């Protein structure tokens with residue numbers, strides 16, 4: 522589905538992405554992991570034609586992303602809250618996105634319904650603009666809107682960020698189900714190794730812009746390899762993530 526060929530992006534002297542050849546198959550559920558600055562977001566931005574590569578190309582279903590808009594109909598993505606429209610309410614935003622893909626209001630309502638538990642009564646009917654939502658709820662609005670048109674390719678940068686533990690668990694289940702039921706290609710990046718090994722049968726490890734390992738992950742078999750690389754145990758990873766979430770929630 523996605524073919525990355527000879528792709529390079531530099532910022533000044535710094536090489537952010539440098540991938541010779543990498544194929545992501547239709548139906549893959551791929552986790553992208555790597556330290557801060559490894560190039561995960563830059564790779565997503567290149568795939569989505571939000572950045573121009575210095576050399577090389579990305580094709581989605583044989584469409585060069587720089588040369589045609591056709592891949593946009595079957596692609597959904599949420600990279601950061603720059604994707605949202607701050608002066609709309611979530612309802613207005615969902616209907617606006619739905620309209621772009623030819624969905625009627627009732628169809629949008631039907632597609633939002635499975636996210637009810639995820640939204641936890643805090644997103645719909647709040648009579649407030651997106652700009653006034655917490656970081657976690659903005660994250661939820663972004664994820665839902667990326668999935669609204671049932672894209673064949675779904676790209677989410679750090680989907681677990683800002684979410685409370687129960688929302689993290691719900692979105693993990695929803696993403697797995699989405700991948701299976703729609704045979705969709707789902708790519709997520711995450712610093713949460715525990716969630717990544719739980720959800721992704723394939724994991725790409727990025728270091729200084731290079732995919733240094735392409736790991737098949739059956740029944741969490743990648744856990745040890747990732748623990749060794751990051752020099753942490755997955756248990757520690759859970760603790761660190763939970764602490765971070767608590768800090769984030771307190772700050773909000």
Ligand SMILES: Nc1ncnc2c1ncn2[C@@H]1O[C@H](COP(=O)(O)OP(=O)(O)OP(=O)(O)O)[C@@H](O)[C@H]1O
Pocket residue numbers: 532535536537555556557558559560561562563564
């Ligand atoms: N617009 C930019 N201008 C200059 N340098 C940039 C820009 N965007 C990214 N970089 C650099 O490119 C490298 C890769 O950054 P990127 O954000 O893709 O990493 P990442 O793996 O997503 O990191 P993190 O886990 O911290 O989100 C970093 O060294 C970063 O400083």
